[in-house]
Every structure is written in structure tokens, then in C-alpha cells.
Amino acid sequence: LGSRLFQPEDTIIELPHSIIGGKGHFTMMAGPCSVESEAHLRKMAKVAREGGATILRGGAYKPRTSPYSFQGLGEAGLKYLREAADENGMDVITEVMDEDHVDLIAKYTDVFQIGARNMQNFSLLKAVGKTRVPVALKRGMAGSIDDLLNASEYIAAGGNHQIMLLERGVRTFDNKYTRNTFDLAAVPVLQKLTHYPVIVDPSHAVGVWDLVTPMAHAGVASGASGMIVEIHDDPEHAFSDGPQALKPDTYKKMTKEVFEMRRLM
Numbered sequence: 588l589g590s591r592l593f594q595p596e597d598t599i600i601e602l603p604h605s606i607i608g609g610k611g612h613f614t615m616m617a618g619p620c621s622v623e624s625e626a627h628l629r630k631m632a633k634v635a636r637e638g639g640a641t642i643l644r645g646g647a648y649k650p651r652t653s654p655y656s657f658q659g660l661g662e663a664g665l666k667y668l669r670e671a672a673d674e675n676g677m678d679v680i681t682e683v684m685d686e687d688h689v690d691l692i693a694k695y696t697d698v699f700q701i702g703a704r705n706m707q708n709f710s711l712l713k714a715v716g717k718t719r720v721p722v723a724l725k726r727g728m729a730g731s732i733d734d735l736l737n738a739s740e741y742i743a744a745g746g747n748h749q750i751m752l753l754e755r756g757v758r759t760f761d762n763k764y765t766r767n768t769f770d771l772a773a774v775p776v777l778q779k780l781t782h783y784p785v786i787v788d789p790s791h792a793v794g795v796w797d798l799v800t801p802m803a804h805a806g807v808a809s810g811a812s813g814m815i816v817e818i819h820d821d822p823e824h825a826f827s828d829g830p831q832a833l834k835p836d837t838y839k840k841m842t843k844e845v846f847e848m849r850r851l852m
């Protein structure tokens with residue numbers, strides 16, 4: 588269903604405040620890794636919007652490597668996301684980790700994010716496939732391009748064709764200086780194989796804030812339809828992924844450059 592042979596035209600996903608995919612659109616998504624509090628999220632939403640993002644990100648249910656790390660605010664976090672996004676004329680993207688949460692999260696979000704750790708959680712993929720909420724499917728940390736495309740078929744097979752694919756870096760033999768290896772070639776490869784929009788996530792790809800801007804530039808150069816980035820005003824005290832968060836000024840400088848680059852393409 589996702590193949591260009593089946594559907595030659597680009598899939599375009601229209602949300603109240605954003606258009607994802609197709610020629611001429613570049614969609615910026617930004618926000619903190621985790622929703623931390625109502626006040627903090629409101630502040631970050633404003634910054635995200637000022638930098639040109641039309642989609643607010645933030646995890647209310649967090650897939651943490653350690654069970655002792657912050658797990659997210661749950662439904663309260665979803666409410667804060669919805670309110671902060673509405674206040675700034677933005678859409679919401681947030682992660683769904685469990686099929687039992689699909690209906691609840693659908694009440695608050697515009698896009699379901701399926702995290703790298705759940706790329707092959709087939710029951711979750713089938714569950715979001717039964718909804719008509721757009722899905723952003725992240726490439727697994729050891730997922731091949733075909734694994735990603737096959738995972739997307741589980742969603743499409745349920746009748747939900749509003750899918751976007753996210754390149755967020757994969758694990759390779761050398762991840763000492765970066766969290767992952769950003770597979771930028773995956774962008775044009777996926778665009779050749781599938782009609783779905785392809786989005787890049789330079790934040791999780793590199794894991795270190797000062798590498799995010801150069802990789803954001805590279806991401807837009809790769810031809811991606813959009814970008815998702817993590818921001819925080821006080822990264823040292825962030826509840827998750829502080830080391831890769833861009834501070835507000837760095838974020839706004841980056842997005843200005845990215846939109847300018849995109850205009851020249």
C-alpha cells in the first residue's frame with residue numbers, strides 16, 4: 588500500500604495548522620522531549636511556534652531505557668499539550684506506547700508518534716491502523732528500510748493511510764561521539780520507494796545539542812518533508828534528553844537557516 592507503484596502521487600497529510608508532504612511544504616515540529624509541567628510546556632510551545640513550528644511535540648508516556656527514569660505525566664501531560672498547542676495555533680504530536688492508550692491519546696493528539704522501540708510492536712501498529720489519526724512511525728534503532736516499510740504496512744492494512752516515516756538514526760559500530768548514526772540516505776531512498784512523507788529527527792539521531800544544527804541543515808538538504816526537534820530552556824534540568832535539547836535562541840537560529848535553505852531548494 589505504501590509503494591510508489593501502488594500510488595505514484597505523494598501522500599499529503601493535512602492537519603488544522605500544518606500540511607505534511609508534497610512539494611513545497613516543509614513542516615517543523617518542536618517541543619521538549621517530555622511534558623514536564625503545564626507552565627513549562629506553555630513556555631516551550633511559544634518558543635516552538637516563534638521558531639516556525641506548527642506542530643508541538645512532547646512525550647506524556649515516555650519509553651525510558653530504565654524503569655527508574657521519569658515515565659511521563661500521562662493524561663495530565665496530554666491535556667497540557669492540547670491546551671498549549673491550541674493557545675499557539677499548533678497541532679500536537681505525542682507518543683503512544685501501548686495499544687490500551689490509543690483511544691485516550693486520540694482524544695488529545697493530532698498525530699500518533701510510534702517510537703523507535705515500538706517500530707515492530709505489531710499489535711500497537713494494528714491498533715493505530717484502525718484509527719483515522721495520522722501516524723508518525725519512527726525507524727527502529729536496528730530497523731532496516733524494509734523493516735520500516737513493512738511496519739508501515741501494518742498500519743495501512745487497517746485502513747489508516749495517513750502515515751509519515753521518521754529517520755531518527757540507527758545504531759552502528761561507532762556511536763561513541765553521537766547517540767546514533769544519522770542515515771540521511773534513507774530519506775531519498777524512502778522517497779523513491781514510498782509515497783509517504785519522510786521526516787528527519789536530528790535530535791535523537793545525534794544526541795548532542797551542538798551537533799543538532801549541522802545535522803538539521805543536512806536533513807533539509809536530504810529533501811525531507813519536515814523535521815522534529817527537541818528544545819528546552821534549561822537542558823541541564825530537563826526530565827529527559829537534556830543533552831540533545833536546543834536552547835530557544837539556538838533553536839530559532841537553526842529554524843531560520845533551515846527555512847532559508849528550503850526556500851533555495
Ligand code: PEP
Pocket residue numbers: 620646650701702703704725755791
Ligand atoms: C522521543 O521522540 O522522545 C523518542 C523517545 O524518540 P525515539 O523513539 O526515536 O527514541
Ligand code: MN
Pocket residue numbers: 620621791817827828
Ligand atoms: Mn527524546
